[in-house]
Amino acid sequence: MHPAFSVIFLTTLLGAGQGLFLAMFTGQLYAIARFLPVQEDQFYAIGSLVALWLLVVGLGASFFHLGRPERAWRSAAMWRTSWLSREVIILPILMALVFAYSVAHLMHWTQPWFRIGEVLGVDATLLLGLLGTIASFALFVSTAMIYASVKFLQEWHSTFTVANFTLLGLASGFMLAAAYSAYLGNPLVSFFGTWAVVLTLGALVSRVAHLRRNARLKHKSTVQTAIGVRHTAVVQKAQGAMGGSFNTREFFHGRSPETVRLVRNLFLILVFPMPILLISGAYLIESTTLPILAFVIQYIGLLAERWYFFAEAKHPQNLYYQSIS
């Protein structure tokens, strides 16, 4: 498949935004349970506004993927069958919830509405955070299922796709939360950093398992089933067009196998070991810049990861476009 940068930015920015929001809410939950010191409302509010900004930029990037962006509002119609439609519905819901969560903290709407037991006071931020958590995970699933549900792209048609999108999004979000705390000089940096390392390791297991699965993948379609001729030697001699077509532009990445391998090795280094080393280093020397660097490097690695995700997938229609003449 041809890796489109609109979709690469969309999926990585949304993932980091959802992850950052979930990190903020996790921080709040830990503070309620008194595992962490309670933060000022402003800490959660600004953090979720950054998450909202990422979601908005991601949504903006997605418009560059559309031929007719002015009709994008129509895409909510087919939510019964289309995961793309479901994503289109859940994304604005999540944006509204993240915004409301941020506003609730900014306006100090923290008077408990009711109490569960003696200690847990349920206020607006807690409820909005819970709803936002549900929406975040729903969005992870819908975004990933857009790719995982296409059975013809066997590289994508796997549970690993959903696991990777979720874990990588969470890892980058928690890494950003660590960077945000480090920037503010907040002691929560080690809490978010630890979670970021755990999630990055989880994503490493899932991503490497996905790579190993795809390396052993046997494609269902062959040129024999494509044209229905039973012979071991079938070679295309002409594809009906000399100057290429939509089919050659959309479904081929046009890079050499060496480039694709290089990008894979690059993302395996940038997404997993380097941010872990940097965030561990930050913990040891109490640096405030290394967590920011860790997030930036992991995000650049994620762009390469998503590029490889597209380039790796081989569409069966390519069997009809093997040779120009």
Add this chain to the structure above:
Amino acid sequence: MTQLALVIDLNVCVGCHACVTSCKEWNTSGWAGTMVDQNPYDGSPTGTFFNRVQTFEVGVFPNTETVHFPKSCLHCEEPPCVPVCPTGASHKRADNGIVLVDYDKCIGCKYCAWACPYGARELDEQQKVMKKCTLCIDRITDATLSERDRQPACVLACPTSARLYGDVHDPDSEVSVAIRERGGYQLMPEWGTKPANHYLPRQKNRMYISPDELTRVDNPLRKEDLTTYTGEETLDDVAW
């Protein structure tokens, strides 16, 4: 239930591209607007086509044969491109089973093209909407045309009658009979898309002649003729 479809006879397709040009001519002039041509007279001509003829070589030289392979939307009975469409622009008509795109609803997200294993859909680079074979829906439903003309443009153009058109759900239609009696098959059956279009395989007519078939073994004259021949004309050589 009607399911209109094409049956393409690979045995007689000569790869002349008449179906490609007539398709383009009819559909670029229709109510749905033009099908773009970019650099038509330049180095890398490209554009939107609903139908393309591809060529494959089967076997290894010198034992090769050339297969000309016309490819357009197969109007699947289980179209995987339809449920993925987020706007409902991509749909399958209930009355005749043709898979169509509503060009006024399409947002050009290309998701349906990803969900088609045959590469039958092409995004128009000018109108920025997804386009595909309509089976000439504006011809075949036009009651002002004569019965003979109410067929897809590619079918009317084919000089070797390699393209048959009809209802594949009607067991007595020309297409159903052709599929049944001449080994019609579907492309990529492994995906369960149930394409309505079928292809008829190439068939070679072979004649096997054994040496004893070349002489008339029961020639009565041979039994009665007592002449000893020494190479001259015999009764077997006489043309009557």
